[in-house]
Amino acid sequence: MAGPRVDDIYDQVKAMAVSFRLRPGDRLNEVALSKDLGVSRTPLREALNRLVAERLFDFRPGQGFFCRPLDAQSVFDLFELRQIIETAAARAACAKASDEDFQTLRNELYAKGIDITGLTIEEAVTRDEAFHLAIAKLSGNMELLQTLTRINERIRYIRWISMSLDRVQRSKGEHKQVMQALMDRDADEAARVLGAHITKRMDQVQDAVRHGISSIYMEGSEDISTRIIEEVQE
Amino acid sequence: MAGPRVDDIYDQVKAMAVSFRLRPGDRLNEVALSKDLGVSRTPLREALNRLVAERLFDFRPGQGFFCRPLDAQSVFDLFELRQIIETAAARAACAKASDEDFQTLRNELYAKGIDITGLTIEEAVTRDEAFHLAIAKLSGNMELLQTLTRINERIRYIRWISMSLDRVQRSKGEHKQVMQALMDRDADEAARVLGAHITKRMDQVQDAVRHGISSIYMEGSEDISTRIIEEVQE
DNA sequence: GCACACAGATCTGTATACAGTTTTGTATAT
């Protein structure tokens, strides 16, 4: 049988890194992990090298692979970059996407993000991310989409933590404004609202980070599986 | 002795891919290449996996590594993304960089890009790229810089070809405008001029690509080492 | 002349072994 082993390993290790199941800064024990995954070190190291290129791991010659720590500056930079790319994507979408595209976006992803009561934080972030990625996709620029996807992977855990600290999802109204601006094909407005939305999130995240990024590493994990009770009235 | 073997292999293979010495679309023979480089397949494959993550190679399970072909759409997308990132970087630089930073930029990289007579096309593109990257660095956003660096690697060969077809470098006056706007800290003007500059380049490249991307693959190589004779008066 | 099938060669995918380095633990001296 076989199947694409490296791709599977890559996905599994990436999932561990993204969810911080491997603690940032820690050295990765190749032998132990390869036994855990039931493969040998060779394909594991191949997968790890991909993740090094994606900046999810550090590689120090002679010492091995390290789960990459996320410092406050990197978090800020990644959010800023995300804002740059998403606002540009919204502008491009206004120019390039069809009315049908926007209808689909509204009916599928936007609609699913409205009521998140009863969802876990992980699920809520996933839906939020999906809406934002869908806009990026409507830009028609696959390289942009790919780049944003990578950025999202690196800050996903921070978004989980931030949301679990805040408890309440306040993006409903903002998403509505973004959706409206897109359907009006008002590029300036779409970029403005989306940019402000991300800035607000970034501020929340900065608070969380200031609160101590090291403590963030410890908790979590169970928090993202707690369910969201209520939603603010908009 | 030893030294970081994988990093070296990575650099060497990347250099081959970026300069299209490995022809796009071609399958890579691991045994042959590993013999060429004087290493075994194991570290070579590790390096190749990094390059897969950077989209310089494709990986098809069961078939191996393929030098990634650059289609017209990808070239367009990469240039568009480059424009988005660079204009945003210029805006950020206006807000964050110090006067001293701009002085250094002007005296070192800007000045070196003015007179390119006698340089090879490869050298001229390198200087152009260095100026643009320096602006990105002044944004203070290292993630942005990293992302742009990766994009540049993927379109470098196209820029070589485009410049060798055009023969004449017309960026002198445009760079001057960008430099001036930066020193005035006029973010809107800097973004506008830089954006227009990249758009112009993109148009030239699109012409080159329409001219036939397949023919582009064949020639080149020697063209980039031809020296630039004259420069337009500005 | 063309399509298909089969066999040989080639190449990829992974496990394993081993050399060399780094880390860890212990014992000794100050």
Add this chain to the structure above:
DNA sequence: ATATACAAAACTGTATACAGATCTGTGTGC
């Protein structure tokens, strides 16, 4: 008690071997 030196254990880095998949080329049948 602290620092240092040394030895043992653990781990990384790479080569190699082998199994399995893929490709290539030839020959046969239609």
